[in-house]
Amino acid sequence: MSINNDQPDLQRRDFIGKTVLAAGAATVAPGVLLTVANAGSDEGVSSAVRWGMLIDTNKCVDGCSACVEACDKENGIDLIERPQGQSDEMWNAQRPQWIRKVKLRDTQTGEISNLPMMCQHCEHPPCVDVCPTGASFKRADGIVMVDRHICIGCRYCMMACPYKARSFIHQDIAEQLTSAPRGKGCVESCHLCANRIDAGRETTACQDACNQEGHKAILFGDLKNPDSEIARALKAQHSRQIRADLELNTGVRYTNV
Amino acid sequence: MIKTQYRELYCSSPRYWGGLASLAFIILVGLGAAFYMEHNGHFVTGMSNQIVWGLPHVFAIFLIVAASGALNVASIGSVFGGPMYKPLGRFSGLLSIGLLAGGLVVLLLDLGRPDRLIVAMTTYNFKSIFAWNIILYTGFFTIVGLYLWAMMDRKFEQFKRPIGFAAFFWRLALTTGTGSIFGFLVAREAYDAAIMAPMFIIMSFSYGLAFFIITLMAAYWWADRSIGDLRLAKLKNLLGVFVGAVLYFALVYHLTNLYVTQHHGVERFILLDGGIYTNMFWIGQVVIGGIIPLFLLYSPAFATSRFAITVASLLVLIGGFFQIYVIVIGGQAFPMNLFPGKEVLESSFFDGVVAGYSPSLAEALLGIAGVAVSMILVAIGARMLRVLPESLEDPAEGECV
Amino acid sequence: MGSLSGIRRFAGMVVGGALMLLATGAISDSAVTKGSKAAGLDTCVAPTAAMRRNHMDYLKHDRRETVHKGIRNTQYSLAECVECHAEKDSAGAYKPVNADGQFCESCHSYVAVNLTCFQCHRKTPENMSGNGTAMREGDQRQVFGLLQSVDQPLSLSRDELTRLHAKIEGN
Numbered sequence: 115m116s117i118n119n120d121q122p123d124l125q126r127r128d129f130i131g132k133t134v135l136a137a138g139a140a141t142v143a144p145g146v147l148l149t150v151a152n153a154g155s156d157e158g159v160s161s162a163v164r165w166g167m168l169i170d171t172n173k174c175v176d177g178c179s180a181c182v183e184a185c186d187k188e189n190g191i192d193l194i195e196r197p198q199g200q201s202d203e204m205w206n207a208q209r210p211q212w213i214r215k216v217k218l219r220d221t222q223t224g225e226i227s228n229l230p231m232m233c234q235h236c237e238h239p240p241c242v243d244v245c246p247t248g249a250s251f252k253r254a255d256g257i258v259m260v261d262r263h264i265c266i267g268c269r270y271c272m273m274a275c276p277y278k279a280r281s282f283i284h285q286d287i288a289e290q291l292t293s294a295p296r297g298k299g300c301v302e303s304c305h306l307c308a309n310r311i312d313a314g315r316e317t318t319a320c321q322d323a324c325n326q327e328g329h330k331a332i333l334f335g336d337l338k339n340p341d342s343e344i345a346r347a348l349k350a351q352h353s354r355q356i357r358a359d360l361e362l363n364t365g366v367r368y369t370n371v
Numbered sequence: 372m373i374k375t376q377y378r379e380l381y382c383s384s385p386r387y388w389g390g391l392a393s394l395a396f397i398i399l400v401g402l403g404a405a406f407y408m409e410h411n412g413h414f415v416t417g418m419s420n421q422i423v424w425g426l427p428h429v430f431a432i433f434l435i436v437a438a439s440g441a442l443n444v445a446s447i448g449s450v451f452g453g454p455m456y457k458p459l460g461r462f463s464g465l466l467s468i469g470l471l472a473g474g475l476v477v478l479l480l481d482l483g484r485p486d487r488l489i490v491a492m493t494t495y496n497f498k499s500i501f502a503w504n505i506i507l508y509t510g511f512f513t514i515v516g517l518y519l520w521a522m523m524d525r526k527f528e529q530f531k532r533p534i535g536f537a538a539f540f541w542r543l544a545l546t547t548g549t550g551s552i553f554g555f556l557v558a559r560e561a562y563d564a565a566i567m568a569p570m571f572i573i574m575s576f577s578y579g580l581a582f583f584i585i586t587l588m589a590a591y592w593w594a595d596r597s598i599g600d601l602r603l604a605k606l607k608n609l610l611g612v613f614v615g616a617v618l619y620f621a622l623v624y625h626l627t628n629l630y631v632t633q634h635h636g637v638e639r640f641i642l643l644d645g646g647i648y649t650n651m652f653w654i655g656q657v658v659i660g661g662i663i664p665l666f667l668l669y670s671p672a673f674a675t676s677r678f679a680i681t682v683a684s685l686l687v688l689i690g691g692f693f694q695i696y697v698i699v700i701g702g703q704a705f706p707m708n709l710f711p712g713k714e715v716l717e718s719s720f721f722d723g724v725v726a727g728y729s730p731s732l733a734e735a736l737l738g739i740a741g742v743a744v745s746m747i748l749v750a751i752g753a754r755m756l757r758v759l760p761e762s763l764e765d766p767a768e769g770e771c772v
Numbered sequence: 773m774g775s776l777s778g779i780r781r782f783a784g785m786v787v788g789g790a791l792m793l794l795a796t797g798a799i800s801d802s803a804v805t806k807g808s809k810a811a812g813l814d815t816c817v818a819p820t821a822a823m824r825r826n827h828m829d830y831l832k833h834d835r836r837e838t839v840h841k842g843i844r845n846t847q848y849s850l851a852e853c854v855e856c857h858a859e860k861d862s863a864g865a866y867k868p869v870n871a872d873g874q875f876c877e878s879c880h881s882y883v884a885v886n887l888t889c890f891q892c893h894r895k896t897p898e899n900m901s902g903n904g905t906a907m908r909e910g911d912q913r914q915v916f917g918l919l920q921s922v923d924q925p926l927s928l929s930r931d932e933l934t935r936l937h938a939k940i941e942g943n
C-alpha cells in the first residue's frame with residue numbers, strides 16, 4: 115500500500131498533539147523517530163515497576179471526601195443514574211464504590227482515625243486466584259484489575275476480596291467515559307488510574323484531589339524504585355498493611371492506624 | 372433369586388402429563404424471573420455489593436450438594452454390594468444427574484453475563500477452584516451417564532464396578548470442590564475452617580438421600596408400584612445416620628470455631644444474636660432439619676409409618692436449605708473485620724455493620740425453577756429409561772445379607 | 773429427473789446472483805455515514821476491505837494489548853472508531869454509533885451480528901465539556917489542517933507515523 119494512500123488515515127488518527135513538535139519531528143530521520151517511539155509503551159507495562167500507595171491517616175480529614183468525588187469523576191461513576199424508586203440503602207449497597215471513606219475509633223483508647231479504602235492491589239490477590247475465567251488479573255506493574263471483556267459476573271472475586279473492594283454493576287449504564295467503559299453484569303474496582311499511568315502520568319485522581327485540598331494524605335508511586343518519594347517514605351516511617359495477617363503484600367499501605 | 376425387572380415409569384396419562392405440565396409451568400415462571408433479572412440488572416434483586424451471593428446461590432449449592440449425595444445409593448449398591456440397594460442404583464444415578472443440572476441452571480442464570488457461558492466454558496484459570504468445579508460438573512455428567520449405561524446395558528456389565536468406583540470418587544471430589552468454594556474464602560471468618568469440605572460431603576449424603584427417598588416414593592405412588600417395608604426401613608435408617616452426622620459436624624464446626632478466638636464474633640453472630648440467621652440456625656437447621664427428623668425416623672411410634680418417612684425427608688431438605696442459607700448468606704452478612712481493635716463509626720460501604728438482605732421474589736422463583744428442572748428431568752428420564760424396578764417388594768428372606 | 777436438476781440449478785443461479793447483487797450493493801456503496809469525520813477521509817486505519825472483514829479481530833487483538841499490557845496506542849482502537857464514525861445531527865450533537873442507521877449499527881443489523889461493544893463502551897466521541905480528565909484533546913485537531921496543507925507525503929512509514937503520533941499524544 116502506498117504511503118500516499120495512507121495519508122488521510124493518519125489525519126483521522128489525530129496525528130497531531132502538538133503541531134509544532136510533530137512538524138519538527140517529521141523532518142527528523144525515521145530511524146531516530148523509531149527509537150523515540152519504542153521507548154514508549156509499546157512493550158506494555160513492565161514488572162520493573164510496582165505501583166502502590168501510602169496513605170497517611172493522620173492527614174486524612176474527617177468529613178472530607180475529595181478523593182471519592184475525584185474518583186467518581188475520573189472513572190465516570192458519577193454518570194451512573196440511580197434506578198427509579200430505589201431506596202437510599204439499596205442504592206448505597208448496589209452502586210459501585212471504588213474508593214470509600216471509613217472513620218474508625220479505637221475501642222481501647224477512643225482514638226479516631228479516618229482513611230480511604232480501595233482495592234489494595236495485593237501482590238497475591240485472592241480475587242485473581244478465584245476468578246474462574248481469568249478476567250481478574252494482575253498487570254505486570256502490580257495493578258489488579260478486571261478484564262470486563264471476559265468477566266462473566268459470577269462475583270466470586272467479590273466473595274474472595276478481604277477488603278470488599280469490588281463492585282458489581284447492577285443496572286444498565288447509559289453513559290460512560292471513553293476512558294472508563296462500564297456495563298451491566300460485570301465486576302470492577304479501583305485500577306490505580308491505569309489509564310493515566312499508561313498515558314505517562316504519575317498521579318492518581320484521588321491523590322491530585324487530596325493535594326488540591328491541601329491535605330496531602332495520599333502518596334502514589336513506584337514501590338520498586340528506591341528513589342521514588344513513596345519508597346523513601348515507606349523506608350523512613352512505620353506503615354502497615356490492612357489485614358497483614360493474610361500475607362497478601364498489599365500495594366496500598368497506611369501509616370498511623 | 373428373582374431377577375429385578377426394570378420398566379419405564381408408566382402411569383395414567385393425565386397424572387403424568389399433569390405433573391409434567393405443572394413442573395414446566397414452574398420452570399417457565401422461573402425463566403421469566405431470570406429474564407427479568409438479567410434484563411434489568413441485578414438491582415431488582417436483593418443482592419448487592421455486600422451480599423453478593425443470594426438466594427439463587429443457596430438453591431444452586433443446595434441442589435449441587437444434594438446431587439452428589441443422591442448417587443450414594445448407587446455407590447452402596449454396586450461398589451459396596453448391598454443387595455437392598457442394588458435395584459435402586461439406576462434411579463439414583465438419574466436423580467443425581469437431574470439435581471446437578473437443576474443446580475447448574477440456577478447458577479448459570481444468575482451470572483451477571485449468562486450470555487458469556489461460552490467464555491466460562493473455554494477460558495479457564497486453573498488456579499480457581501470455581502474453574503475446577505466446572506470441570507468436575509462436566510465430568511460428573513459424563514461419568515454418571517456412563518455409569519447409568521453400564522448399569523442398564525448388560526453388554527457393559529463388566530465395566531459397572533470400575534465406573535461405579537470412578538463415580539464414587541468423582542462425586543466425593545465434586546462435593547469437596549463445592550465445599551472448597553467457601554474454604555478458599557480465607558478472609559470471611561465464617562468460611563475459614565478446614566472442616567468445611569468434609570462437612571459438605573456429609574451434608575450431601577443427607578440431602579441426597581432425602582431427595583432420593585421423596586422422589587422414589589413419589590414415583591412409585593405415581594406409577595402405582597409398591598415398595599417393600601424392609602427396603603424403606605433400610606433407607607430410613609441410613610437417613611437417620613446421615614442426619615445425625617450432619618448435626619455432629621455442625622457441632623464440631625462451631626466448637627472448633629469457638630476455639631479460635633478471632634472467630635468468636637462470627638460464632639456469636641450465628642449462634643446468639645444474628646437475628647434471622649440465629650433463628651434459621653436453631654429453628655431451621657437444628658430443630659427442623661435435625662431433631663424432628665431424627666425423632667420421626669427413630670421413634671418406635673412411627674416405625675412403619677411411610678408418612679413419617681416422607682415428612683422426615685422433607686424436613687431434612689428444608690433444614691438443609693436453611694443450613695446452606697446460614698452458611699452462604701449469614702457468612703456474608705457478618706461484617707469482615709478489617710481493623711481489629713477498632714470500631715467503624717462511619718462508612719458509606721457498610722463496613723463493620725451486618726449487611727441486610729431481603730431476597731426478591733424473582734430470586735426465589737428462579738431458585739424454585741431449578742428444583743423443578745431437576746424434577747422434570749427425573750420424571751422424563753424415568754419415563755424414557757428403564758431405571759425403576761417393576762417392583763421394590765422386599766427380597767425373599769435368604770437374599771438379605 | 774434431469775430437467776428437475778436443471779431447473780434447480782437455474783433457480784440456484786438466480787438466487788445466488790440476487791444475493792451477490794445485494795451483497796455488492798451493500799459493499800460498493802460507502803457505508804460511512806455522512807457528517808462523520810470518516811466521510812472526509814479516503815481510508816480507514818487499514819484498507820477498507822480488510823477493515824470490513826477483520827475489524828473485529830483487530831479490535832479483539834488490540835483490546836488485549838490495551839487491557840492486559842497497558843498499551844494504549846494500538847493501531848486499532850474502538851475509541852477511535854467512535855471518534856471518526858460518529859455522525860453529528862443538525863444541532864451539532866453526536867449521534868451514538870449504535871443508533872439506528874448509524875455506521876456500526878446499520879452494518880451489524882444488515883449482517884445480523886450482535887453489536888455488543890457498546891453495552892459497555894461509550895458510543896459518542898467525548899467533547900471537552902464532558903467530565904473526566906483522560907483522553908482530552910479536541911481543539912488541537914483544527915491545527916491539524918496546517919500540517920496537511922504542507923501537502924507533501926512524509927517520508928515515513930505508516931507504522932512509524934502511528935507511533936510518533938501516539939508518542940506525542942501520550943506525553
Ligand code: SF4
Pocket residue numbers: 232233234235236239240241242258274275276277278279280303
Ligand atoms: S484488594 Fe481485593 S480486589 Fe484488590 S487485589 Fe486485593 S483481593 Fe483483589
Ligand code: SF4
Pocket residue numbers: 244245246247248249250260264265266267268269270271272300301
Ligand atoms: S465476577 Fe468476573 S472478575 Fe470476578 S471472579 Fe467472576 S468472572 Fe472473575
